[in-house]
Amino acid sequence: MQTAMPPAVEYLRPDPDGFRAYVRDHKQRALTPRVMDEHEAVAKFVADGDYLVYDCNYLQRGPASLIREIIRQQRRDLWIGAKFTYVALGLLIEAGCASRADVGFFGSRGPGFSRALRDGRLKLYEYSNAVMTLRLRAAAQGIGFIPTRSFGGTDGYLWSAARTIEDPFTGLPTVVLPALYPDVAIIHVHQADVYGNARVFGTGIAHIDTALASKKVILSAEEIVDTEELRRNPGLNHIPWFVVDAVVPAQYGAYPGSCQGVYASDPAHVAEVFGAMTQDKLGAYLEKWVYSVGSHEEMLERHVGVKKLLELRRRETVREGYTA
Amino acid sequence: MTPATSFNEREALVCQTARLIDDGKLYWVAGGGGPMYAVLLAQRMGYAPNAQYLTEDGVLAPQPLLPFDPIQTMVSARAGYRALQWGTMNTAQDYAALGLVDYGILNTLQVDQWGNINSTFLGEYPDAGRRFGGPGGADSIAAMCWRTILMTDQDRRKFVDRVDFISSPGFLDGSEGARERAGLPAGTGPWRVVTPWAMYDYDADRRLRLIGVSAWVTVDEVLAECEHKPQMAAEICVLEPPSEEELVVYRSELDVRGQTADAGAWIVYQDGRYVRAG
Structure with missing residues (x-):
């Protein structure tokens, strides 16, 4: 039930010409190496106040090591594109990194999350998973908005930046969504060269559109x-070098999630992070897995270990389709 | 078919839904769990050998390698095993927007008399109540597949007059053409709701209507678990219980870890009738 009237909803304003000018001046069209470690990449390219999107999520072939590095470097006031998300939003909230989120779906619950909402430290805006990926597709086409046949009639629509227009060609009432041009994207890929040409094997959420947008x-x-x-x-x-700013070598970069065809997820870790979330122990989780180590590699060495890493590879028995 | 004599309510829900599956049609299933099992069970029982499904991450017609690790129901090698295509979320929604996806199957938190679905908020949005995860892929499924099937529990808090928040669209305010006026594709909408206790469709005025109850409950017991009292079909049928054959396939090939049976109540056949055990 709703008593409040939907407010004029805050959204990241699309600026296609501003984006064009930005990439003209900042993206390397020359084939120049751009490999760096996670610390340097996040220090250079993730700023306080940025709108951040990740493809997939912390538990499903997502850029988990980069999410941990962003938390380790204590970025502030991030606006998160929280589509297809389990615990990532909860971790970023607990760490004090995020203050706003456009919601498609998040499986982040627990006392910490509730406190952030109640105290006004977190603002949520309503979308759906596929509405978020359409917004990214619009940006990947260099345009300002995109029509959709979904989302109309929902309360999410009322509490979002979506509008309805009359389609000038068919006359149909048509829901339109603002294009989403994130400040920064983090994407975990199977293979990349030193310039950023990249391959993802298997399904993804919107990795190509996200990289372009x-x-x-x-x-x-x-x-x-x-x-x-x-x-x-x-x-x-799938992803061309000239949209990529940094390539971070990250074996097991999706850990504790799986990287299809390479290693399975770690169910014990998945249970640990969900348990921490519901029992209000995310602080201890972050201390162990993020703050107590200086890097992804150190985390793997100290808290995961060779035995577990080999086991995760062994358990990924399906390899077909995941190599060139 | 041999009527089963001991099974879990959640197993019954999957079997009941499997019998609704249409052969030769394409289904968009909410990732993992009941919706996917219903299509696979229908394939393997021969109810719909050529029904196919896709998931939100763009997996098309897989032959999944069960069981999955926790959460790994999408973007995983086992879930996408032997698919005919690996796409993305945008390819999945494209197929639905084009009208190529016949049915969607969803789980949910709350449903109302018009088939609207809430997975966002219980209470008075935005501040007074409990926040949940949002529509995820369900909004696209409910908006753009031709027909939507909902699998849920029979619980009075789930069947309400008006959902607290429309995350995914049913018939909206129930008026004729409401979906089309909201910009949704013509001729789409909710089709069935299945619970362990009952089956519903929608009447000519787009209102939820009870059409069948399970053998272990009465119509009154079902209505006691509906805050919103549904329309009533002229004849309420008694739904066939799961068969031994369905359960063998379901337990040995699909839910091989028995996770479904962890959650619901147990039903046994005793003294000539089905009763809820313990």
């Missing part, structure tokens, strides 16, 4: 491959 793009790559290898099958190269 964002002002700054950090890839974490399971494997750095030779450019010569990418030239042998160009049809598999």
Whole structure:
């Protein structure tokens, strides 16, 4: 039941010409190496107040190591594109990194999350998963808005920035969504070369559109491959180098989630992070997995270990389709 | 088919939904769990050998390798095993927007007399109540598939006059053409609601209508678990209980860890009738 009237909803304003000018001046069209470690990439390309999107999520082939690095560097006031999300939003809230989120879906609950909402430290705006990926597709086309056949008639629509117009060609009432041009995107890929040409094997949420739509793009790559290898099958190269700002070598970068065809998820860790969320122990979770270590590699060494890492590889028994 | 004599209510829900599956049609299933099991069970029982499904991450017609690790129902090698296509969320919604997806199957928190679905908020939005995760993919499914099937529990807090928040659209305010006026594709909407106790459709005025109850409950017991009292079909049928054959396939090939049976109540056949055990 709703008693309040929907307010004029805050949204990230699309600025297609501003975006064009930005990428003209900032994106490297030359094939120049852009490999760096996670610390340098986040220090350079994630700023306080940025609108942040990740593809997939902390538990499903997402850029988990980069999310932890953003928390470690204590970015503030991030606005999160929270589509297809389980615990990532909860972690960013607990760490004090995020203050706003456009919601598609988040499976982040628990006392910490409720407190942030109640205390006004977190503002949520309502969308759906696919409405968020359409917003990214619009930006990937360089336009300001996009029509959709979904979302109309919902309360989410009322509490979002969506509008309804008459389609000038069919006369149909048509819901339109503002294009979403994030400040920064973090994406975990199976393979990238040193310039940022990248391959994702298997399904994704909107990795290509996300890479094209964002002002700054950090890839974490399971494997750095030779450019010569990418030239042998160009049809598999999904993300072009000139949209990528940083390539971070990150084996097990999706841990504790799986990276399809490479390693399985760690169910014990998945249970640990959900348990921490519902029992209000995310602080201890972050201390152990983020703050007590200086890097992703140190986390793997100290808290996961070779035995577990080998086991995760062994448990991923499906490999077909996940290599060139 | 041999009527089963001992099963869990949640198993019954999947079997009941499997019998609704239409052969040769394409389903968009909410990731993992009951909706996916219903299509797979219908395929393997021969009810709908050529029904196919897609998931929100763009997996098309997979032959999934069960069971999945927790949460790994999408963007995972086992869930996408032997698919005919790996796409993205935008490819999934494109197929639905084009009218190529016949049915969607969803789970939910709350449903109302017009089939509107809430998965966002219980209470007075935005401040006075409990926040949930939002529509996820359900809004796209409910908006753009031709027909939507809802799987849920029979609980009076779930069947309400008006949902607290419309996360995913049913017939909205119930008026004729409401969906089309809101910009949704013509001719789409809610079709069935299935619970462990009952089956509902929608009448000519787009209102939720009770059409069948399970053998272990009475119509009055079902209505006691409806805050909103549904319309009543002229004849309320008694739904066939799960069969032994369905349960063998379901338990040995699909929910092989028995996770469904962890949640619901147990039903047994005793002295010539079905009763809720313990």
